[in-house]
Amino acid sequence: MVALKYFQQAKVPVIVNMAAGAPITEQYAPPQVADSYVFRLAASDSIQTARLVTEAVDKMHFSKFALLGDNTPYGRQGVEHLRTALAKRGIKPVFEGGFDIGQTDMQGIVSQSKTAGAQALLVWGIGPELAAIAKTRAKAGWKVPMLGSWTLSLDNFIANAGPAGDGALMTQTFIAEPITSRRQEFLISYRKQSGQEQIPSAVSAAQGYDSMLLLAAAIKQAGNTSGTAVRDALETLHAPVYGVVTTYNQPYSHTDHEAISGDMVVTGEIRDKHIAYAHKEEITAIIVGRRTERK
Numbered sequence: 001m002v003a004l005k006y007f008q009q010a011k012v013p014v015i016v017n018m019a020a021g022a023p024i025t026e027q028y029a030p031p032q033v034a035d036s037y038v039f040r041l042a043a044s045d046s047i048q049t050a051r052l053v054t055e056a057v058d059k060m061h062f063s064k065f066a067l068l069g070d071n072t073p074y075g076r077q078g079v080e081h082l083r084t085a086l087a088k089r090g091i092k093p094v095f096e097g098g099f100d101i102g103q104t105d106m107q108g109i110v111s112q113s114k115t116a117g118a119q120a121l122l123v124w125g126i127g128p129e130l131a132a133i134a135k136t137r138a139k140a141g142w143k144v145p146m147l148g149s150w151t152l153s154l155d156n157f158i159a160n161a162g163p164a165g166d167g168a169l170m171t172q173t174f175i176a177e178p179i180t181s182r183r184q185e186f187l188i189s190y191r192k193q194s195g196q197e198q199i200p201s202a203v204s205a206a207q208g209y210d211s212m213l214l215l216a217a218a219i220k221q222a223g224n225t226s227g228t229a230v231r232d233a234l235e236t237l238h239a240p241v242y243g244v245v246t247t248y249n250q251p252y253s254h255t256d257h258e259a260i261s262g263d264m265v266v267t268g269e270i271r272d273k274h275i276a277y278a279h280k281e282e283i284t285a286i287i288v289g290r291r292t293e294r295k
Contacts, residue, residue: 004028008037011227013218013234015211016040018204020048020149021077025257037231039252041211041245041259048149048171049081051265052122055169055278056147057089062120066095066113068133070125078124078149094118099129106136114142123148127157131165138164145169153268153275155200165270172268173245173260174206175275179283186244202275210243214251214259217241 001024007014008028014037016024022044028036043051056062067082069075075098083093095116097109110133113121121137121144123130134146134157145167151157152170161168176199178184186209190199199205218233219225234252241248251259269278277283 001027004038008033011037011231013037013039013215013227013231015215015234017042017207017211020045021074022046022081023077029257030255035228035231035254036257037227039234039257039259041207041214041251043150043171043173043260043265044258045078045081045149047260047262047265049078049085051171051262051267052147052149052169053082053085053089055267056120056122056145057086057091060120060145062145063091064094064117064119065091065122066097066109066116066118066120067093068097068099068109068113068121068123068125070129071098071100074126075124082122082124093122099125099133101126101129103129104132106133109133110136110140110142114140114144118144120145120147123152126151127154128160131157131160134161134164134168150203150268152270153201153203155198158270158273158275162273166272168270169278170268172203172266172275173264174203175266175268175277176202177277177283180244182242183244198274206244210241210245210248210259213241213243214248 004014016038020042025038025040028038030036056065065086067079069079079096086093095113095118097112099106099109123133123146130148130152137146147169150171152168153172158165176187178187190205191197214234217237218230221238222229222233235254237250246264248259266282267278268275
């Protein structure tokens with residue numbers, strides 16, 4: 001958030017391809033500024049939380065939730081968005097709890113969530129702390145679902161949580177399965193160049209890769225690397241860009257710098273320490289292709 005003002009002042013386009021906080025693009029969106037140089041290729045918190053609530057309420061038919069978030073702006077904003085998404089359904093959380101970065105003792109918030117009658121845990125944080133929650137829940141023999149943002153797909157959650165992480169559900173833009181030829185080529189190239197069989201953060205890798213494709217397309221269309229010319233080109237890309245997350249058809253406009261919309265997000269599930277599609281029908285939707293709905 002602090003660094004972005006320097007890109008804006010220098011008129012240098014920046015594509016944020018991991019951070020999900022909604023204010024990242026909102027702070028420089030028109031009419032606050034005439035022209036924004038801040039773009040994003042990641043699912044914002046508002047999109048992810050809405051998707052999680054749809055999963056938990058409409059598909060899993062739960063109505064009693066504990067909201068657990070880390071005590072950082074990321075965690076607090078995530079919990080706030082979850083609370084708002086639930087409120088739209090007329091649902092109030094039965095418990096809300098916070099935890100610090102590096103905290104390993106989650107007995108208190110897990111016990112309070114159970115006592116409050118939570119049917120599921122909606123969590124917002126980074127891998128290691130979420131793993132501590134998963135292990136505490138498993139140790140207590142409390143078999144309630146755990147749902148959270150894309151960070152549940154990080155290796156530092158899966159490795160630390162071990163078997164306690166199985167069944168966790170998370171919002172994703174990319175799951176490392178070769179369901180299209182582009183994804184297969186991407187995964188093969190990654191393994192060849194990195195020497196690693198598994199991508200530590202597949203979502204980050206895919207979004208980072210696609211953001212470079214969009215930037216390259218914008219530079220080609222602009223015919224130069226002037227900041228203003230590249231920004232204009234990003235907002236008016238003429239041809240589709242074939243990425244590994246999706247195919248981008250005019251992903252940005254002058255007033256909307258979010259490349260990812262709600263219809264591009266899927267639900268991932270941890271199965272035996274690997275991320276899989278929670279719903280097979282979402283695979284078909286991706287293969288057919290999706291289009292961002294312009295605001």
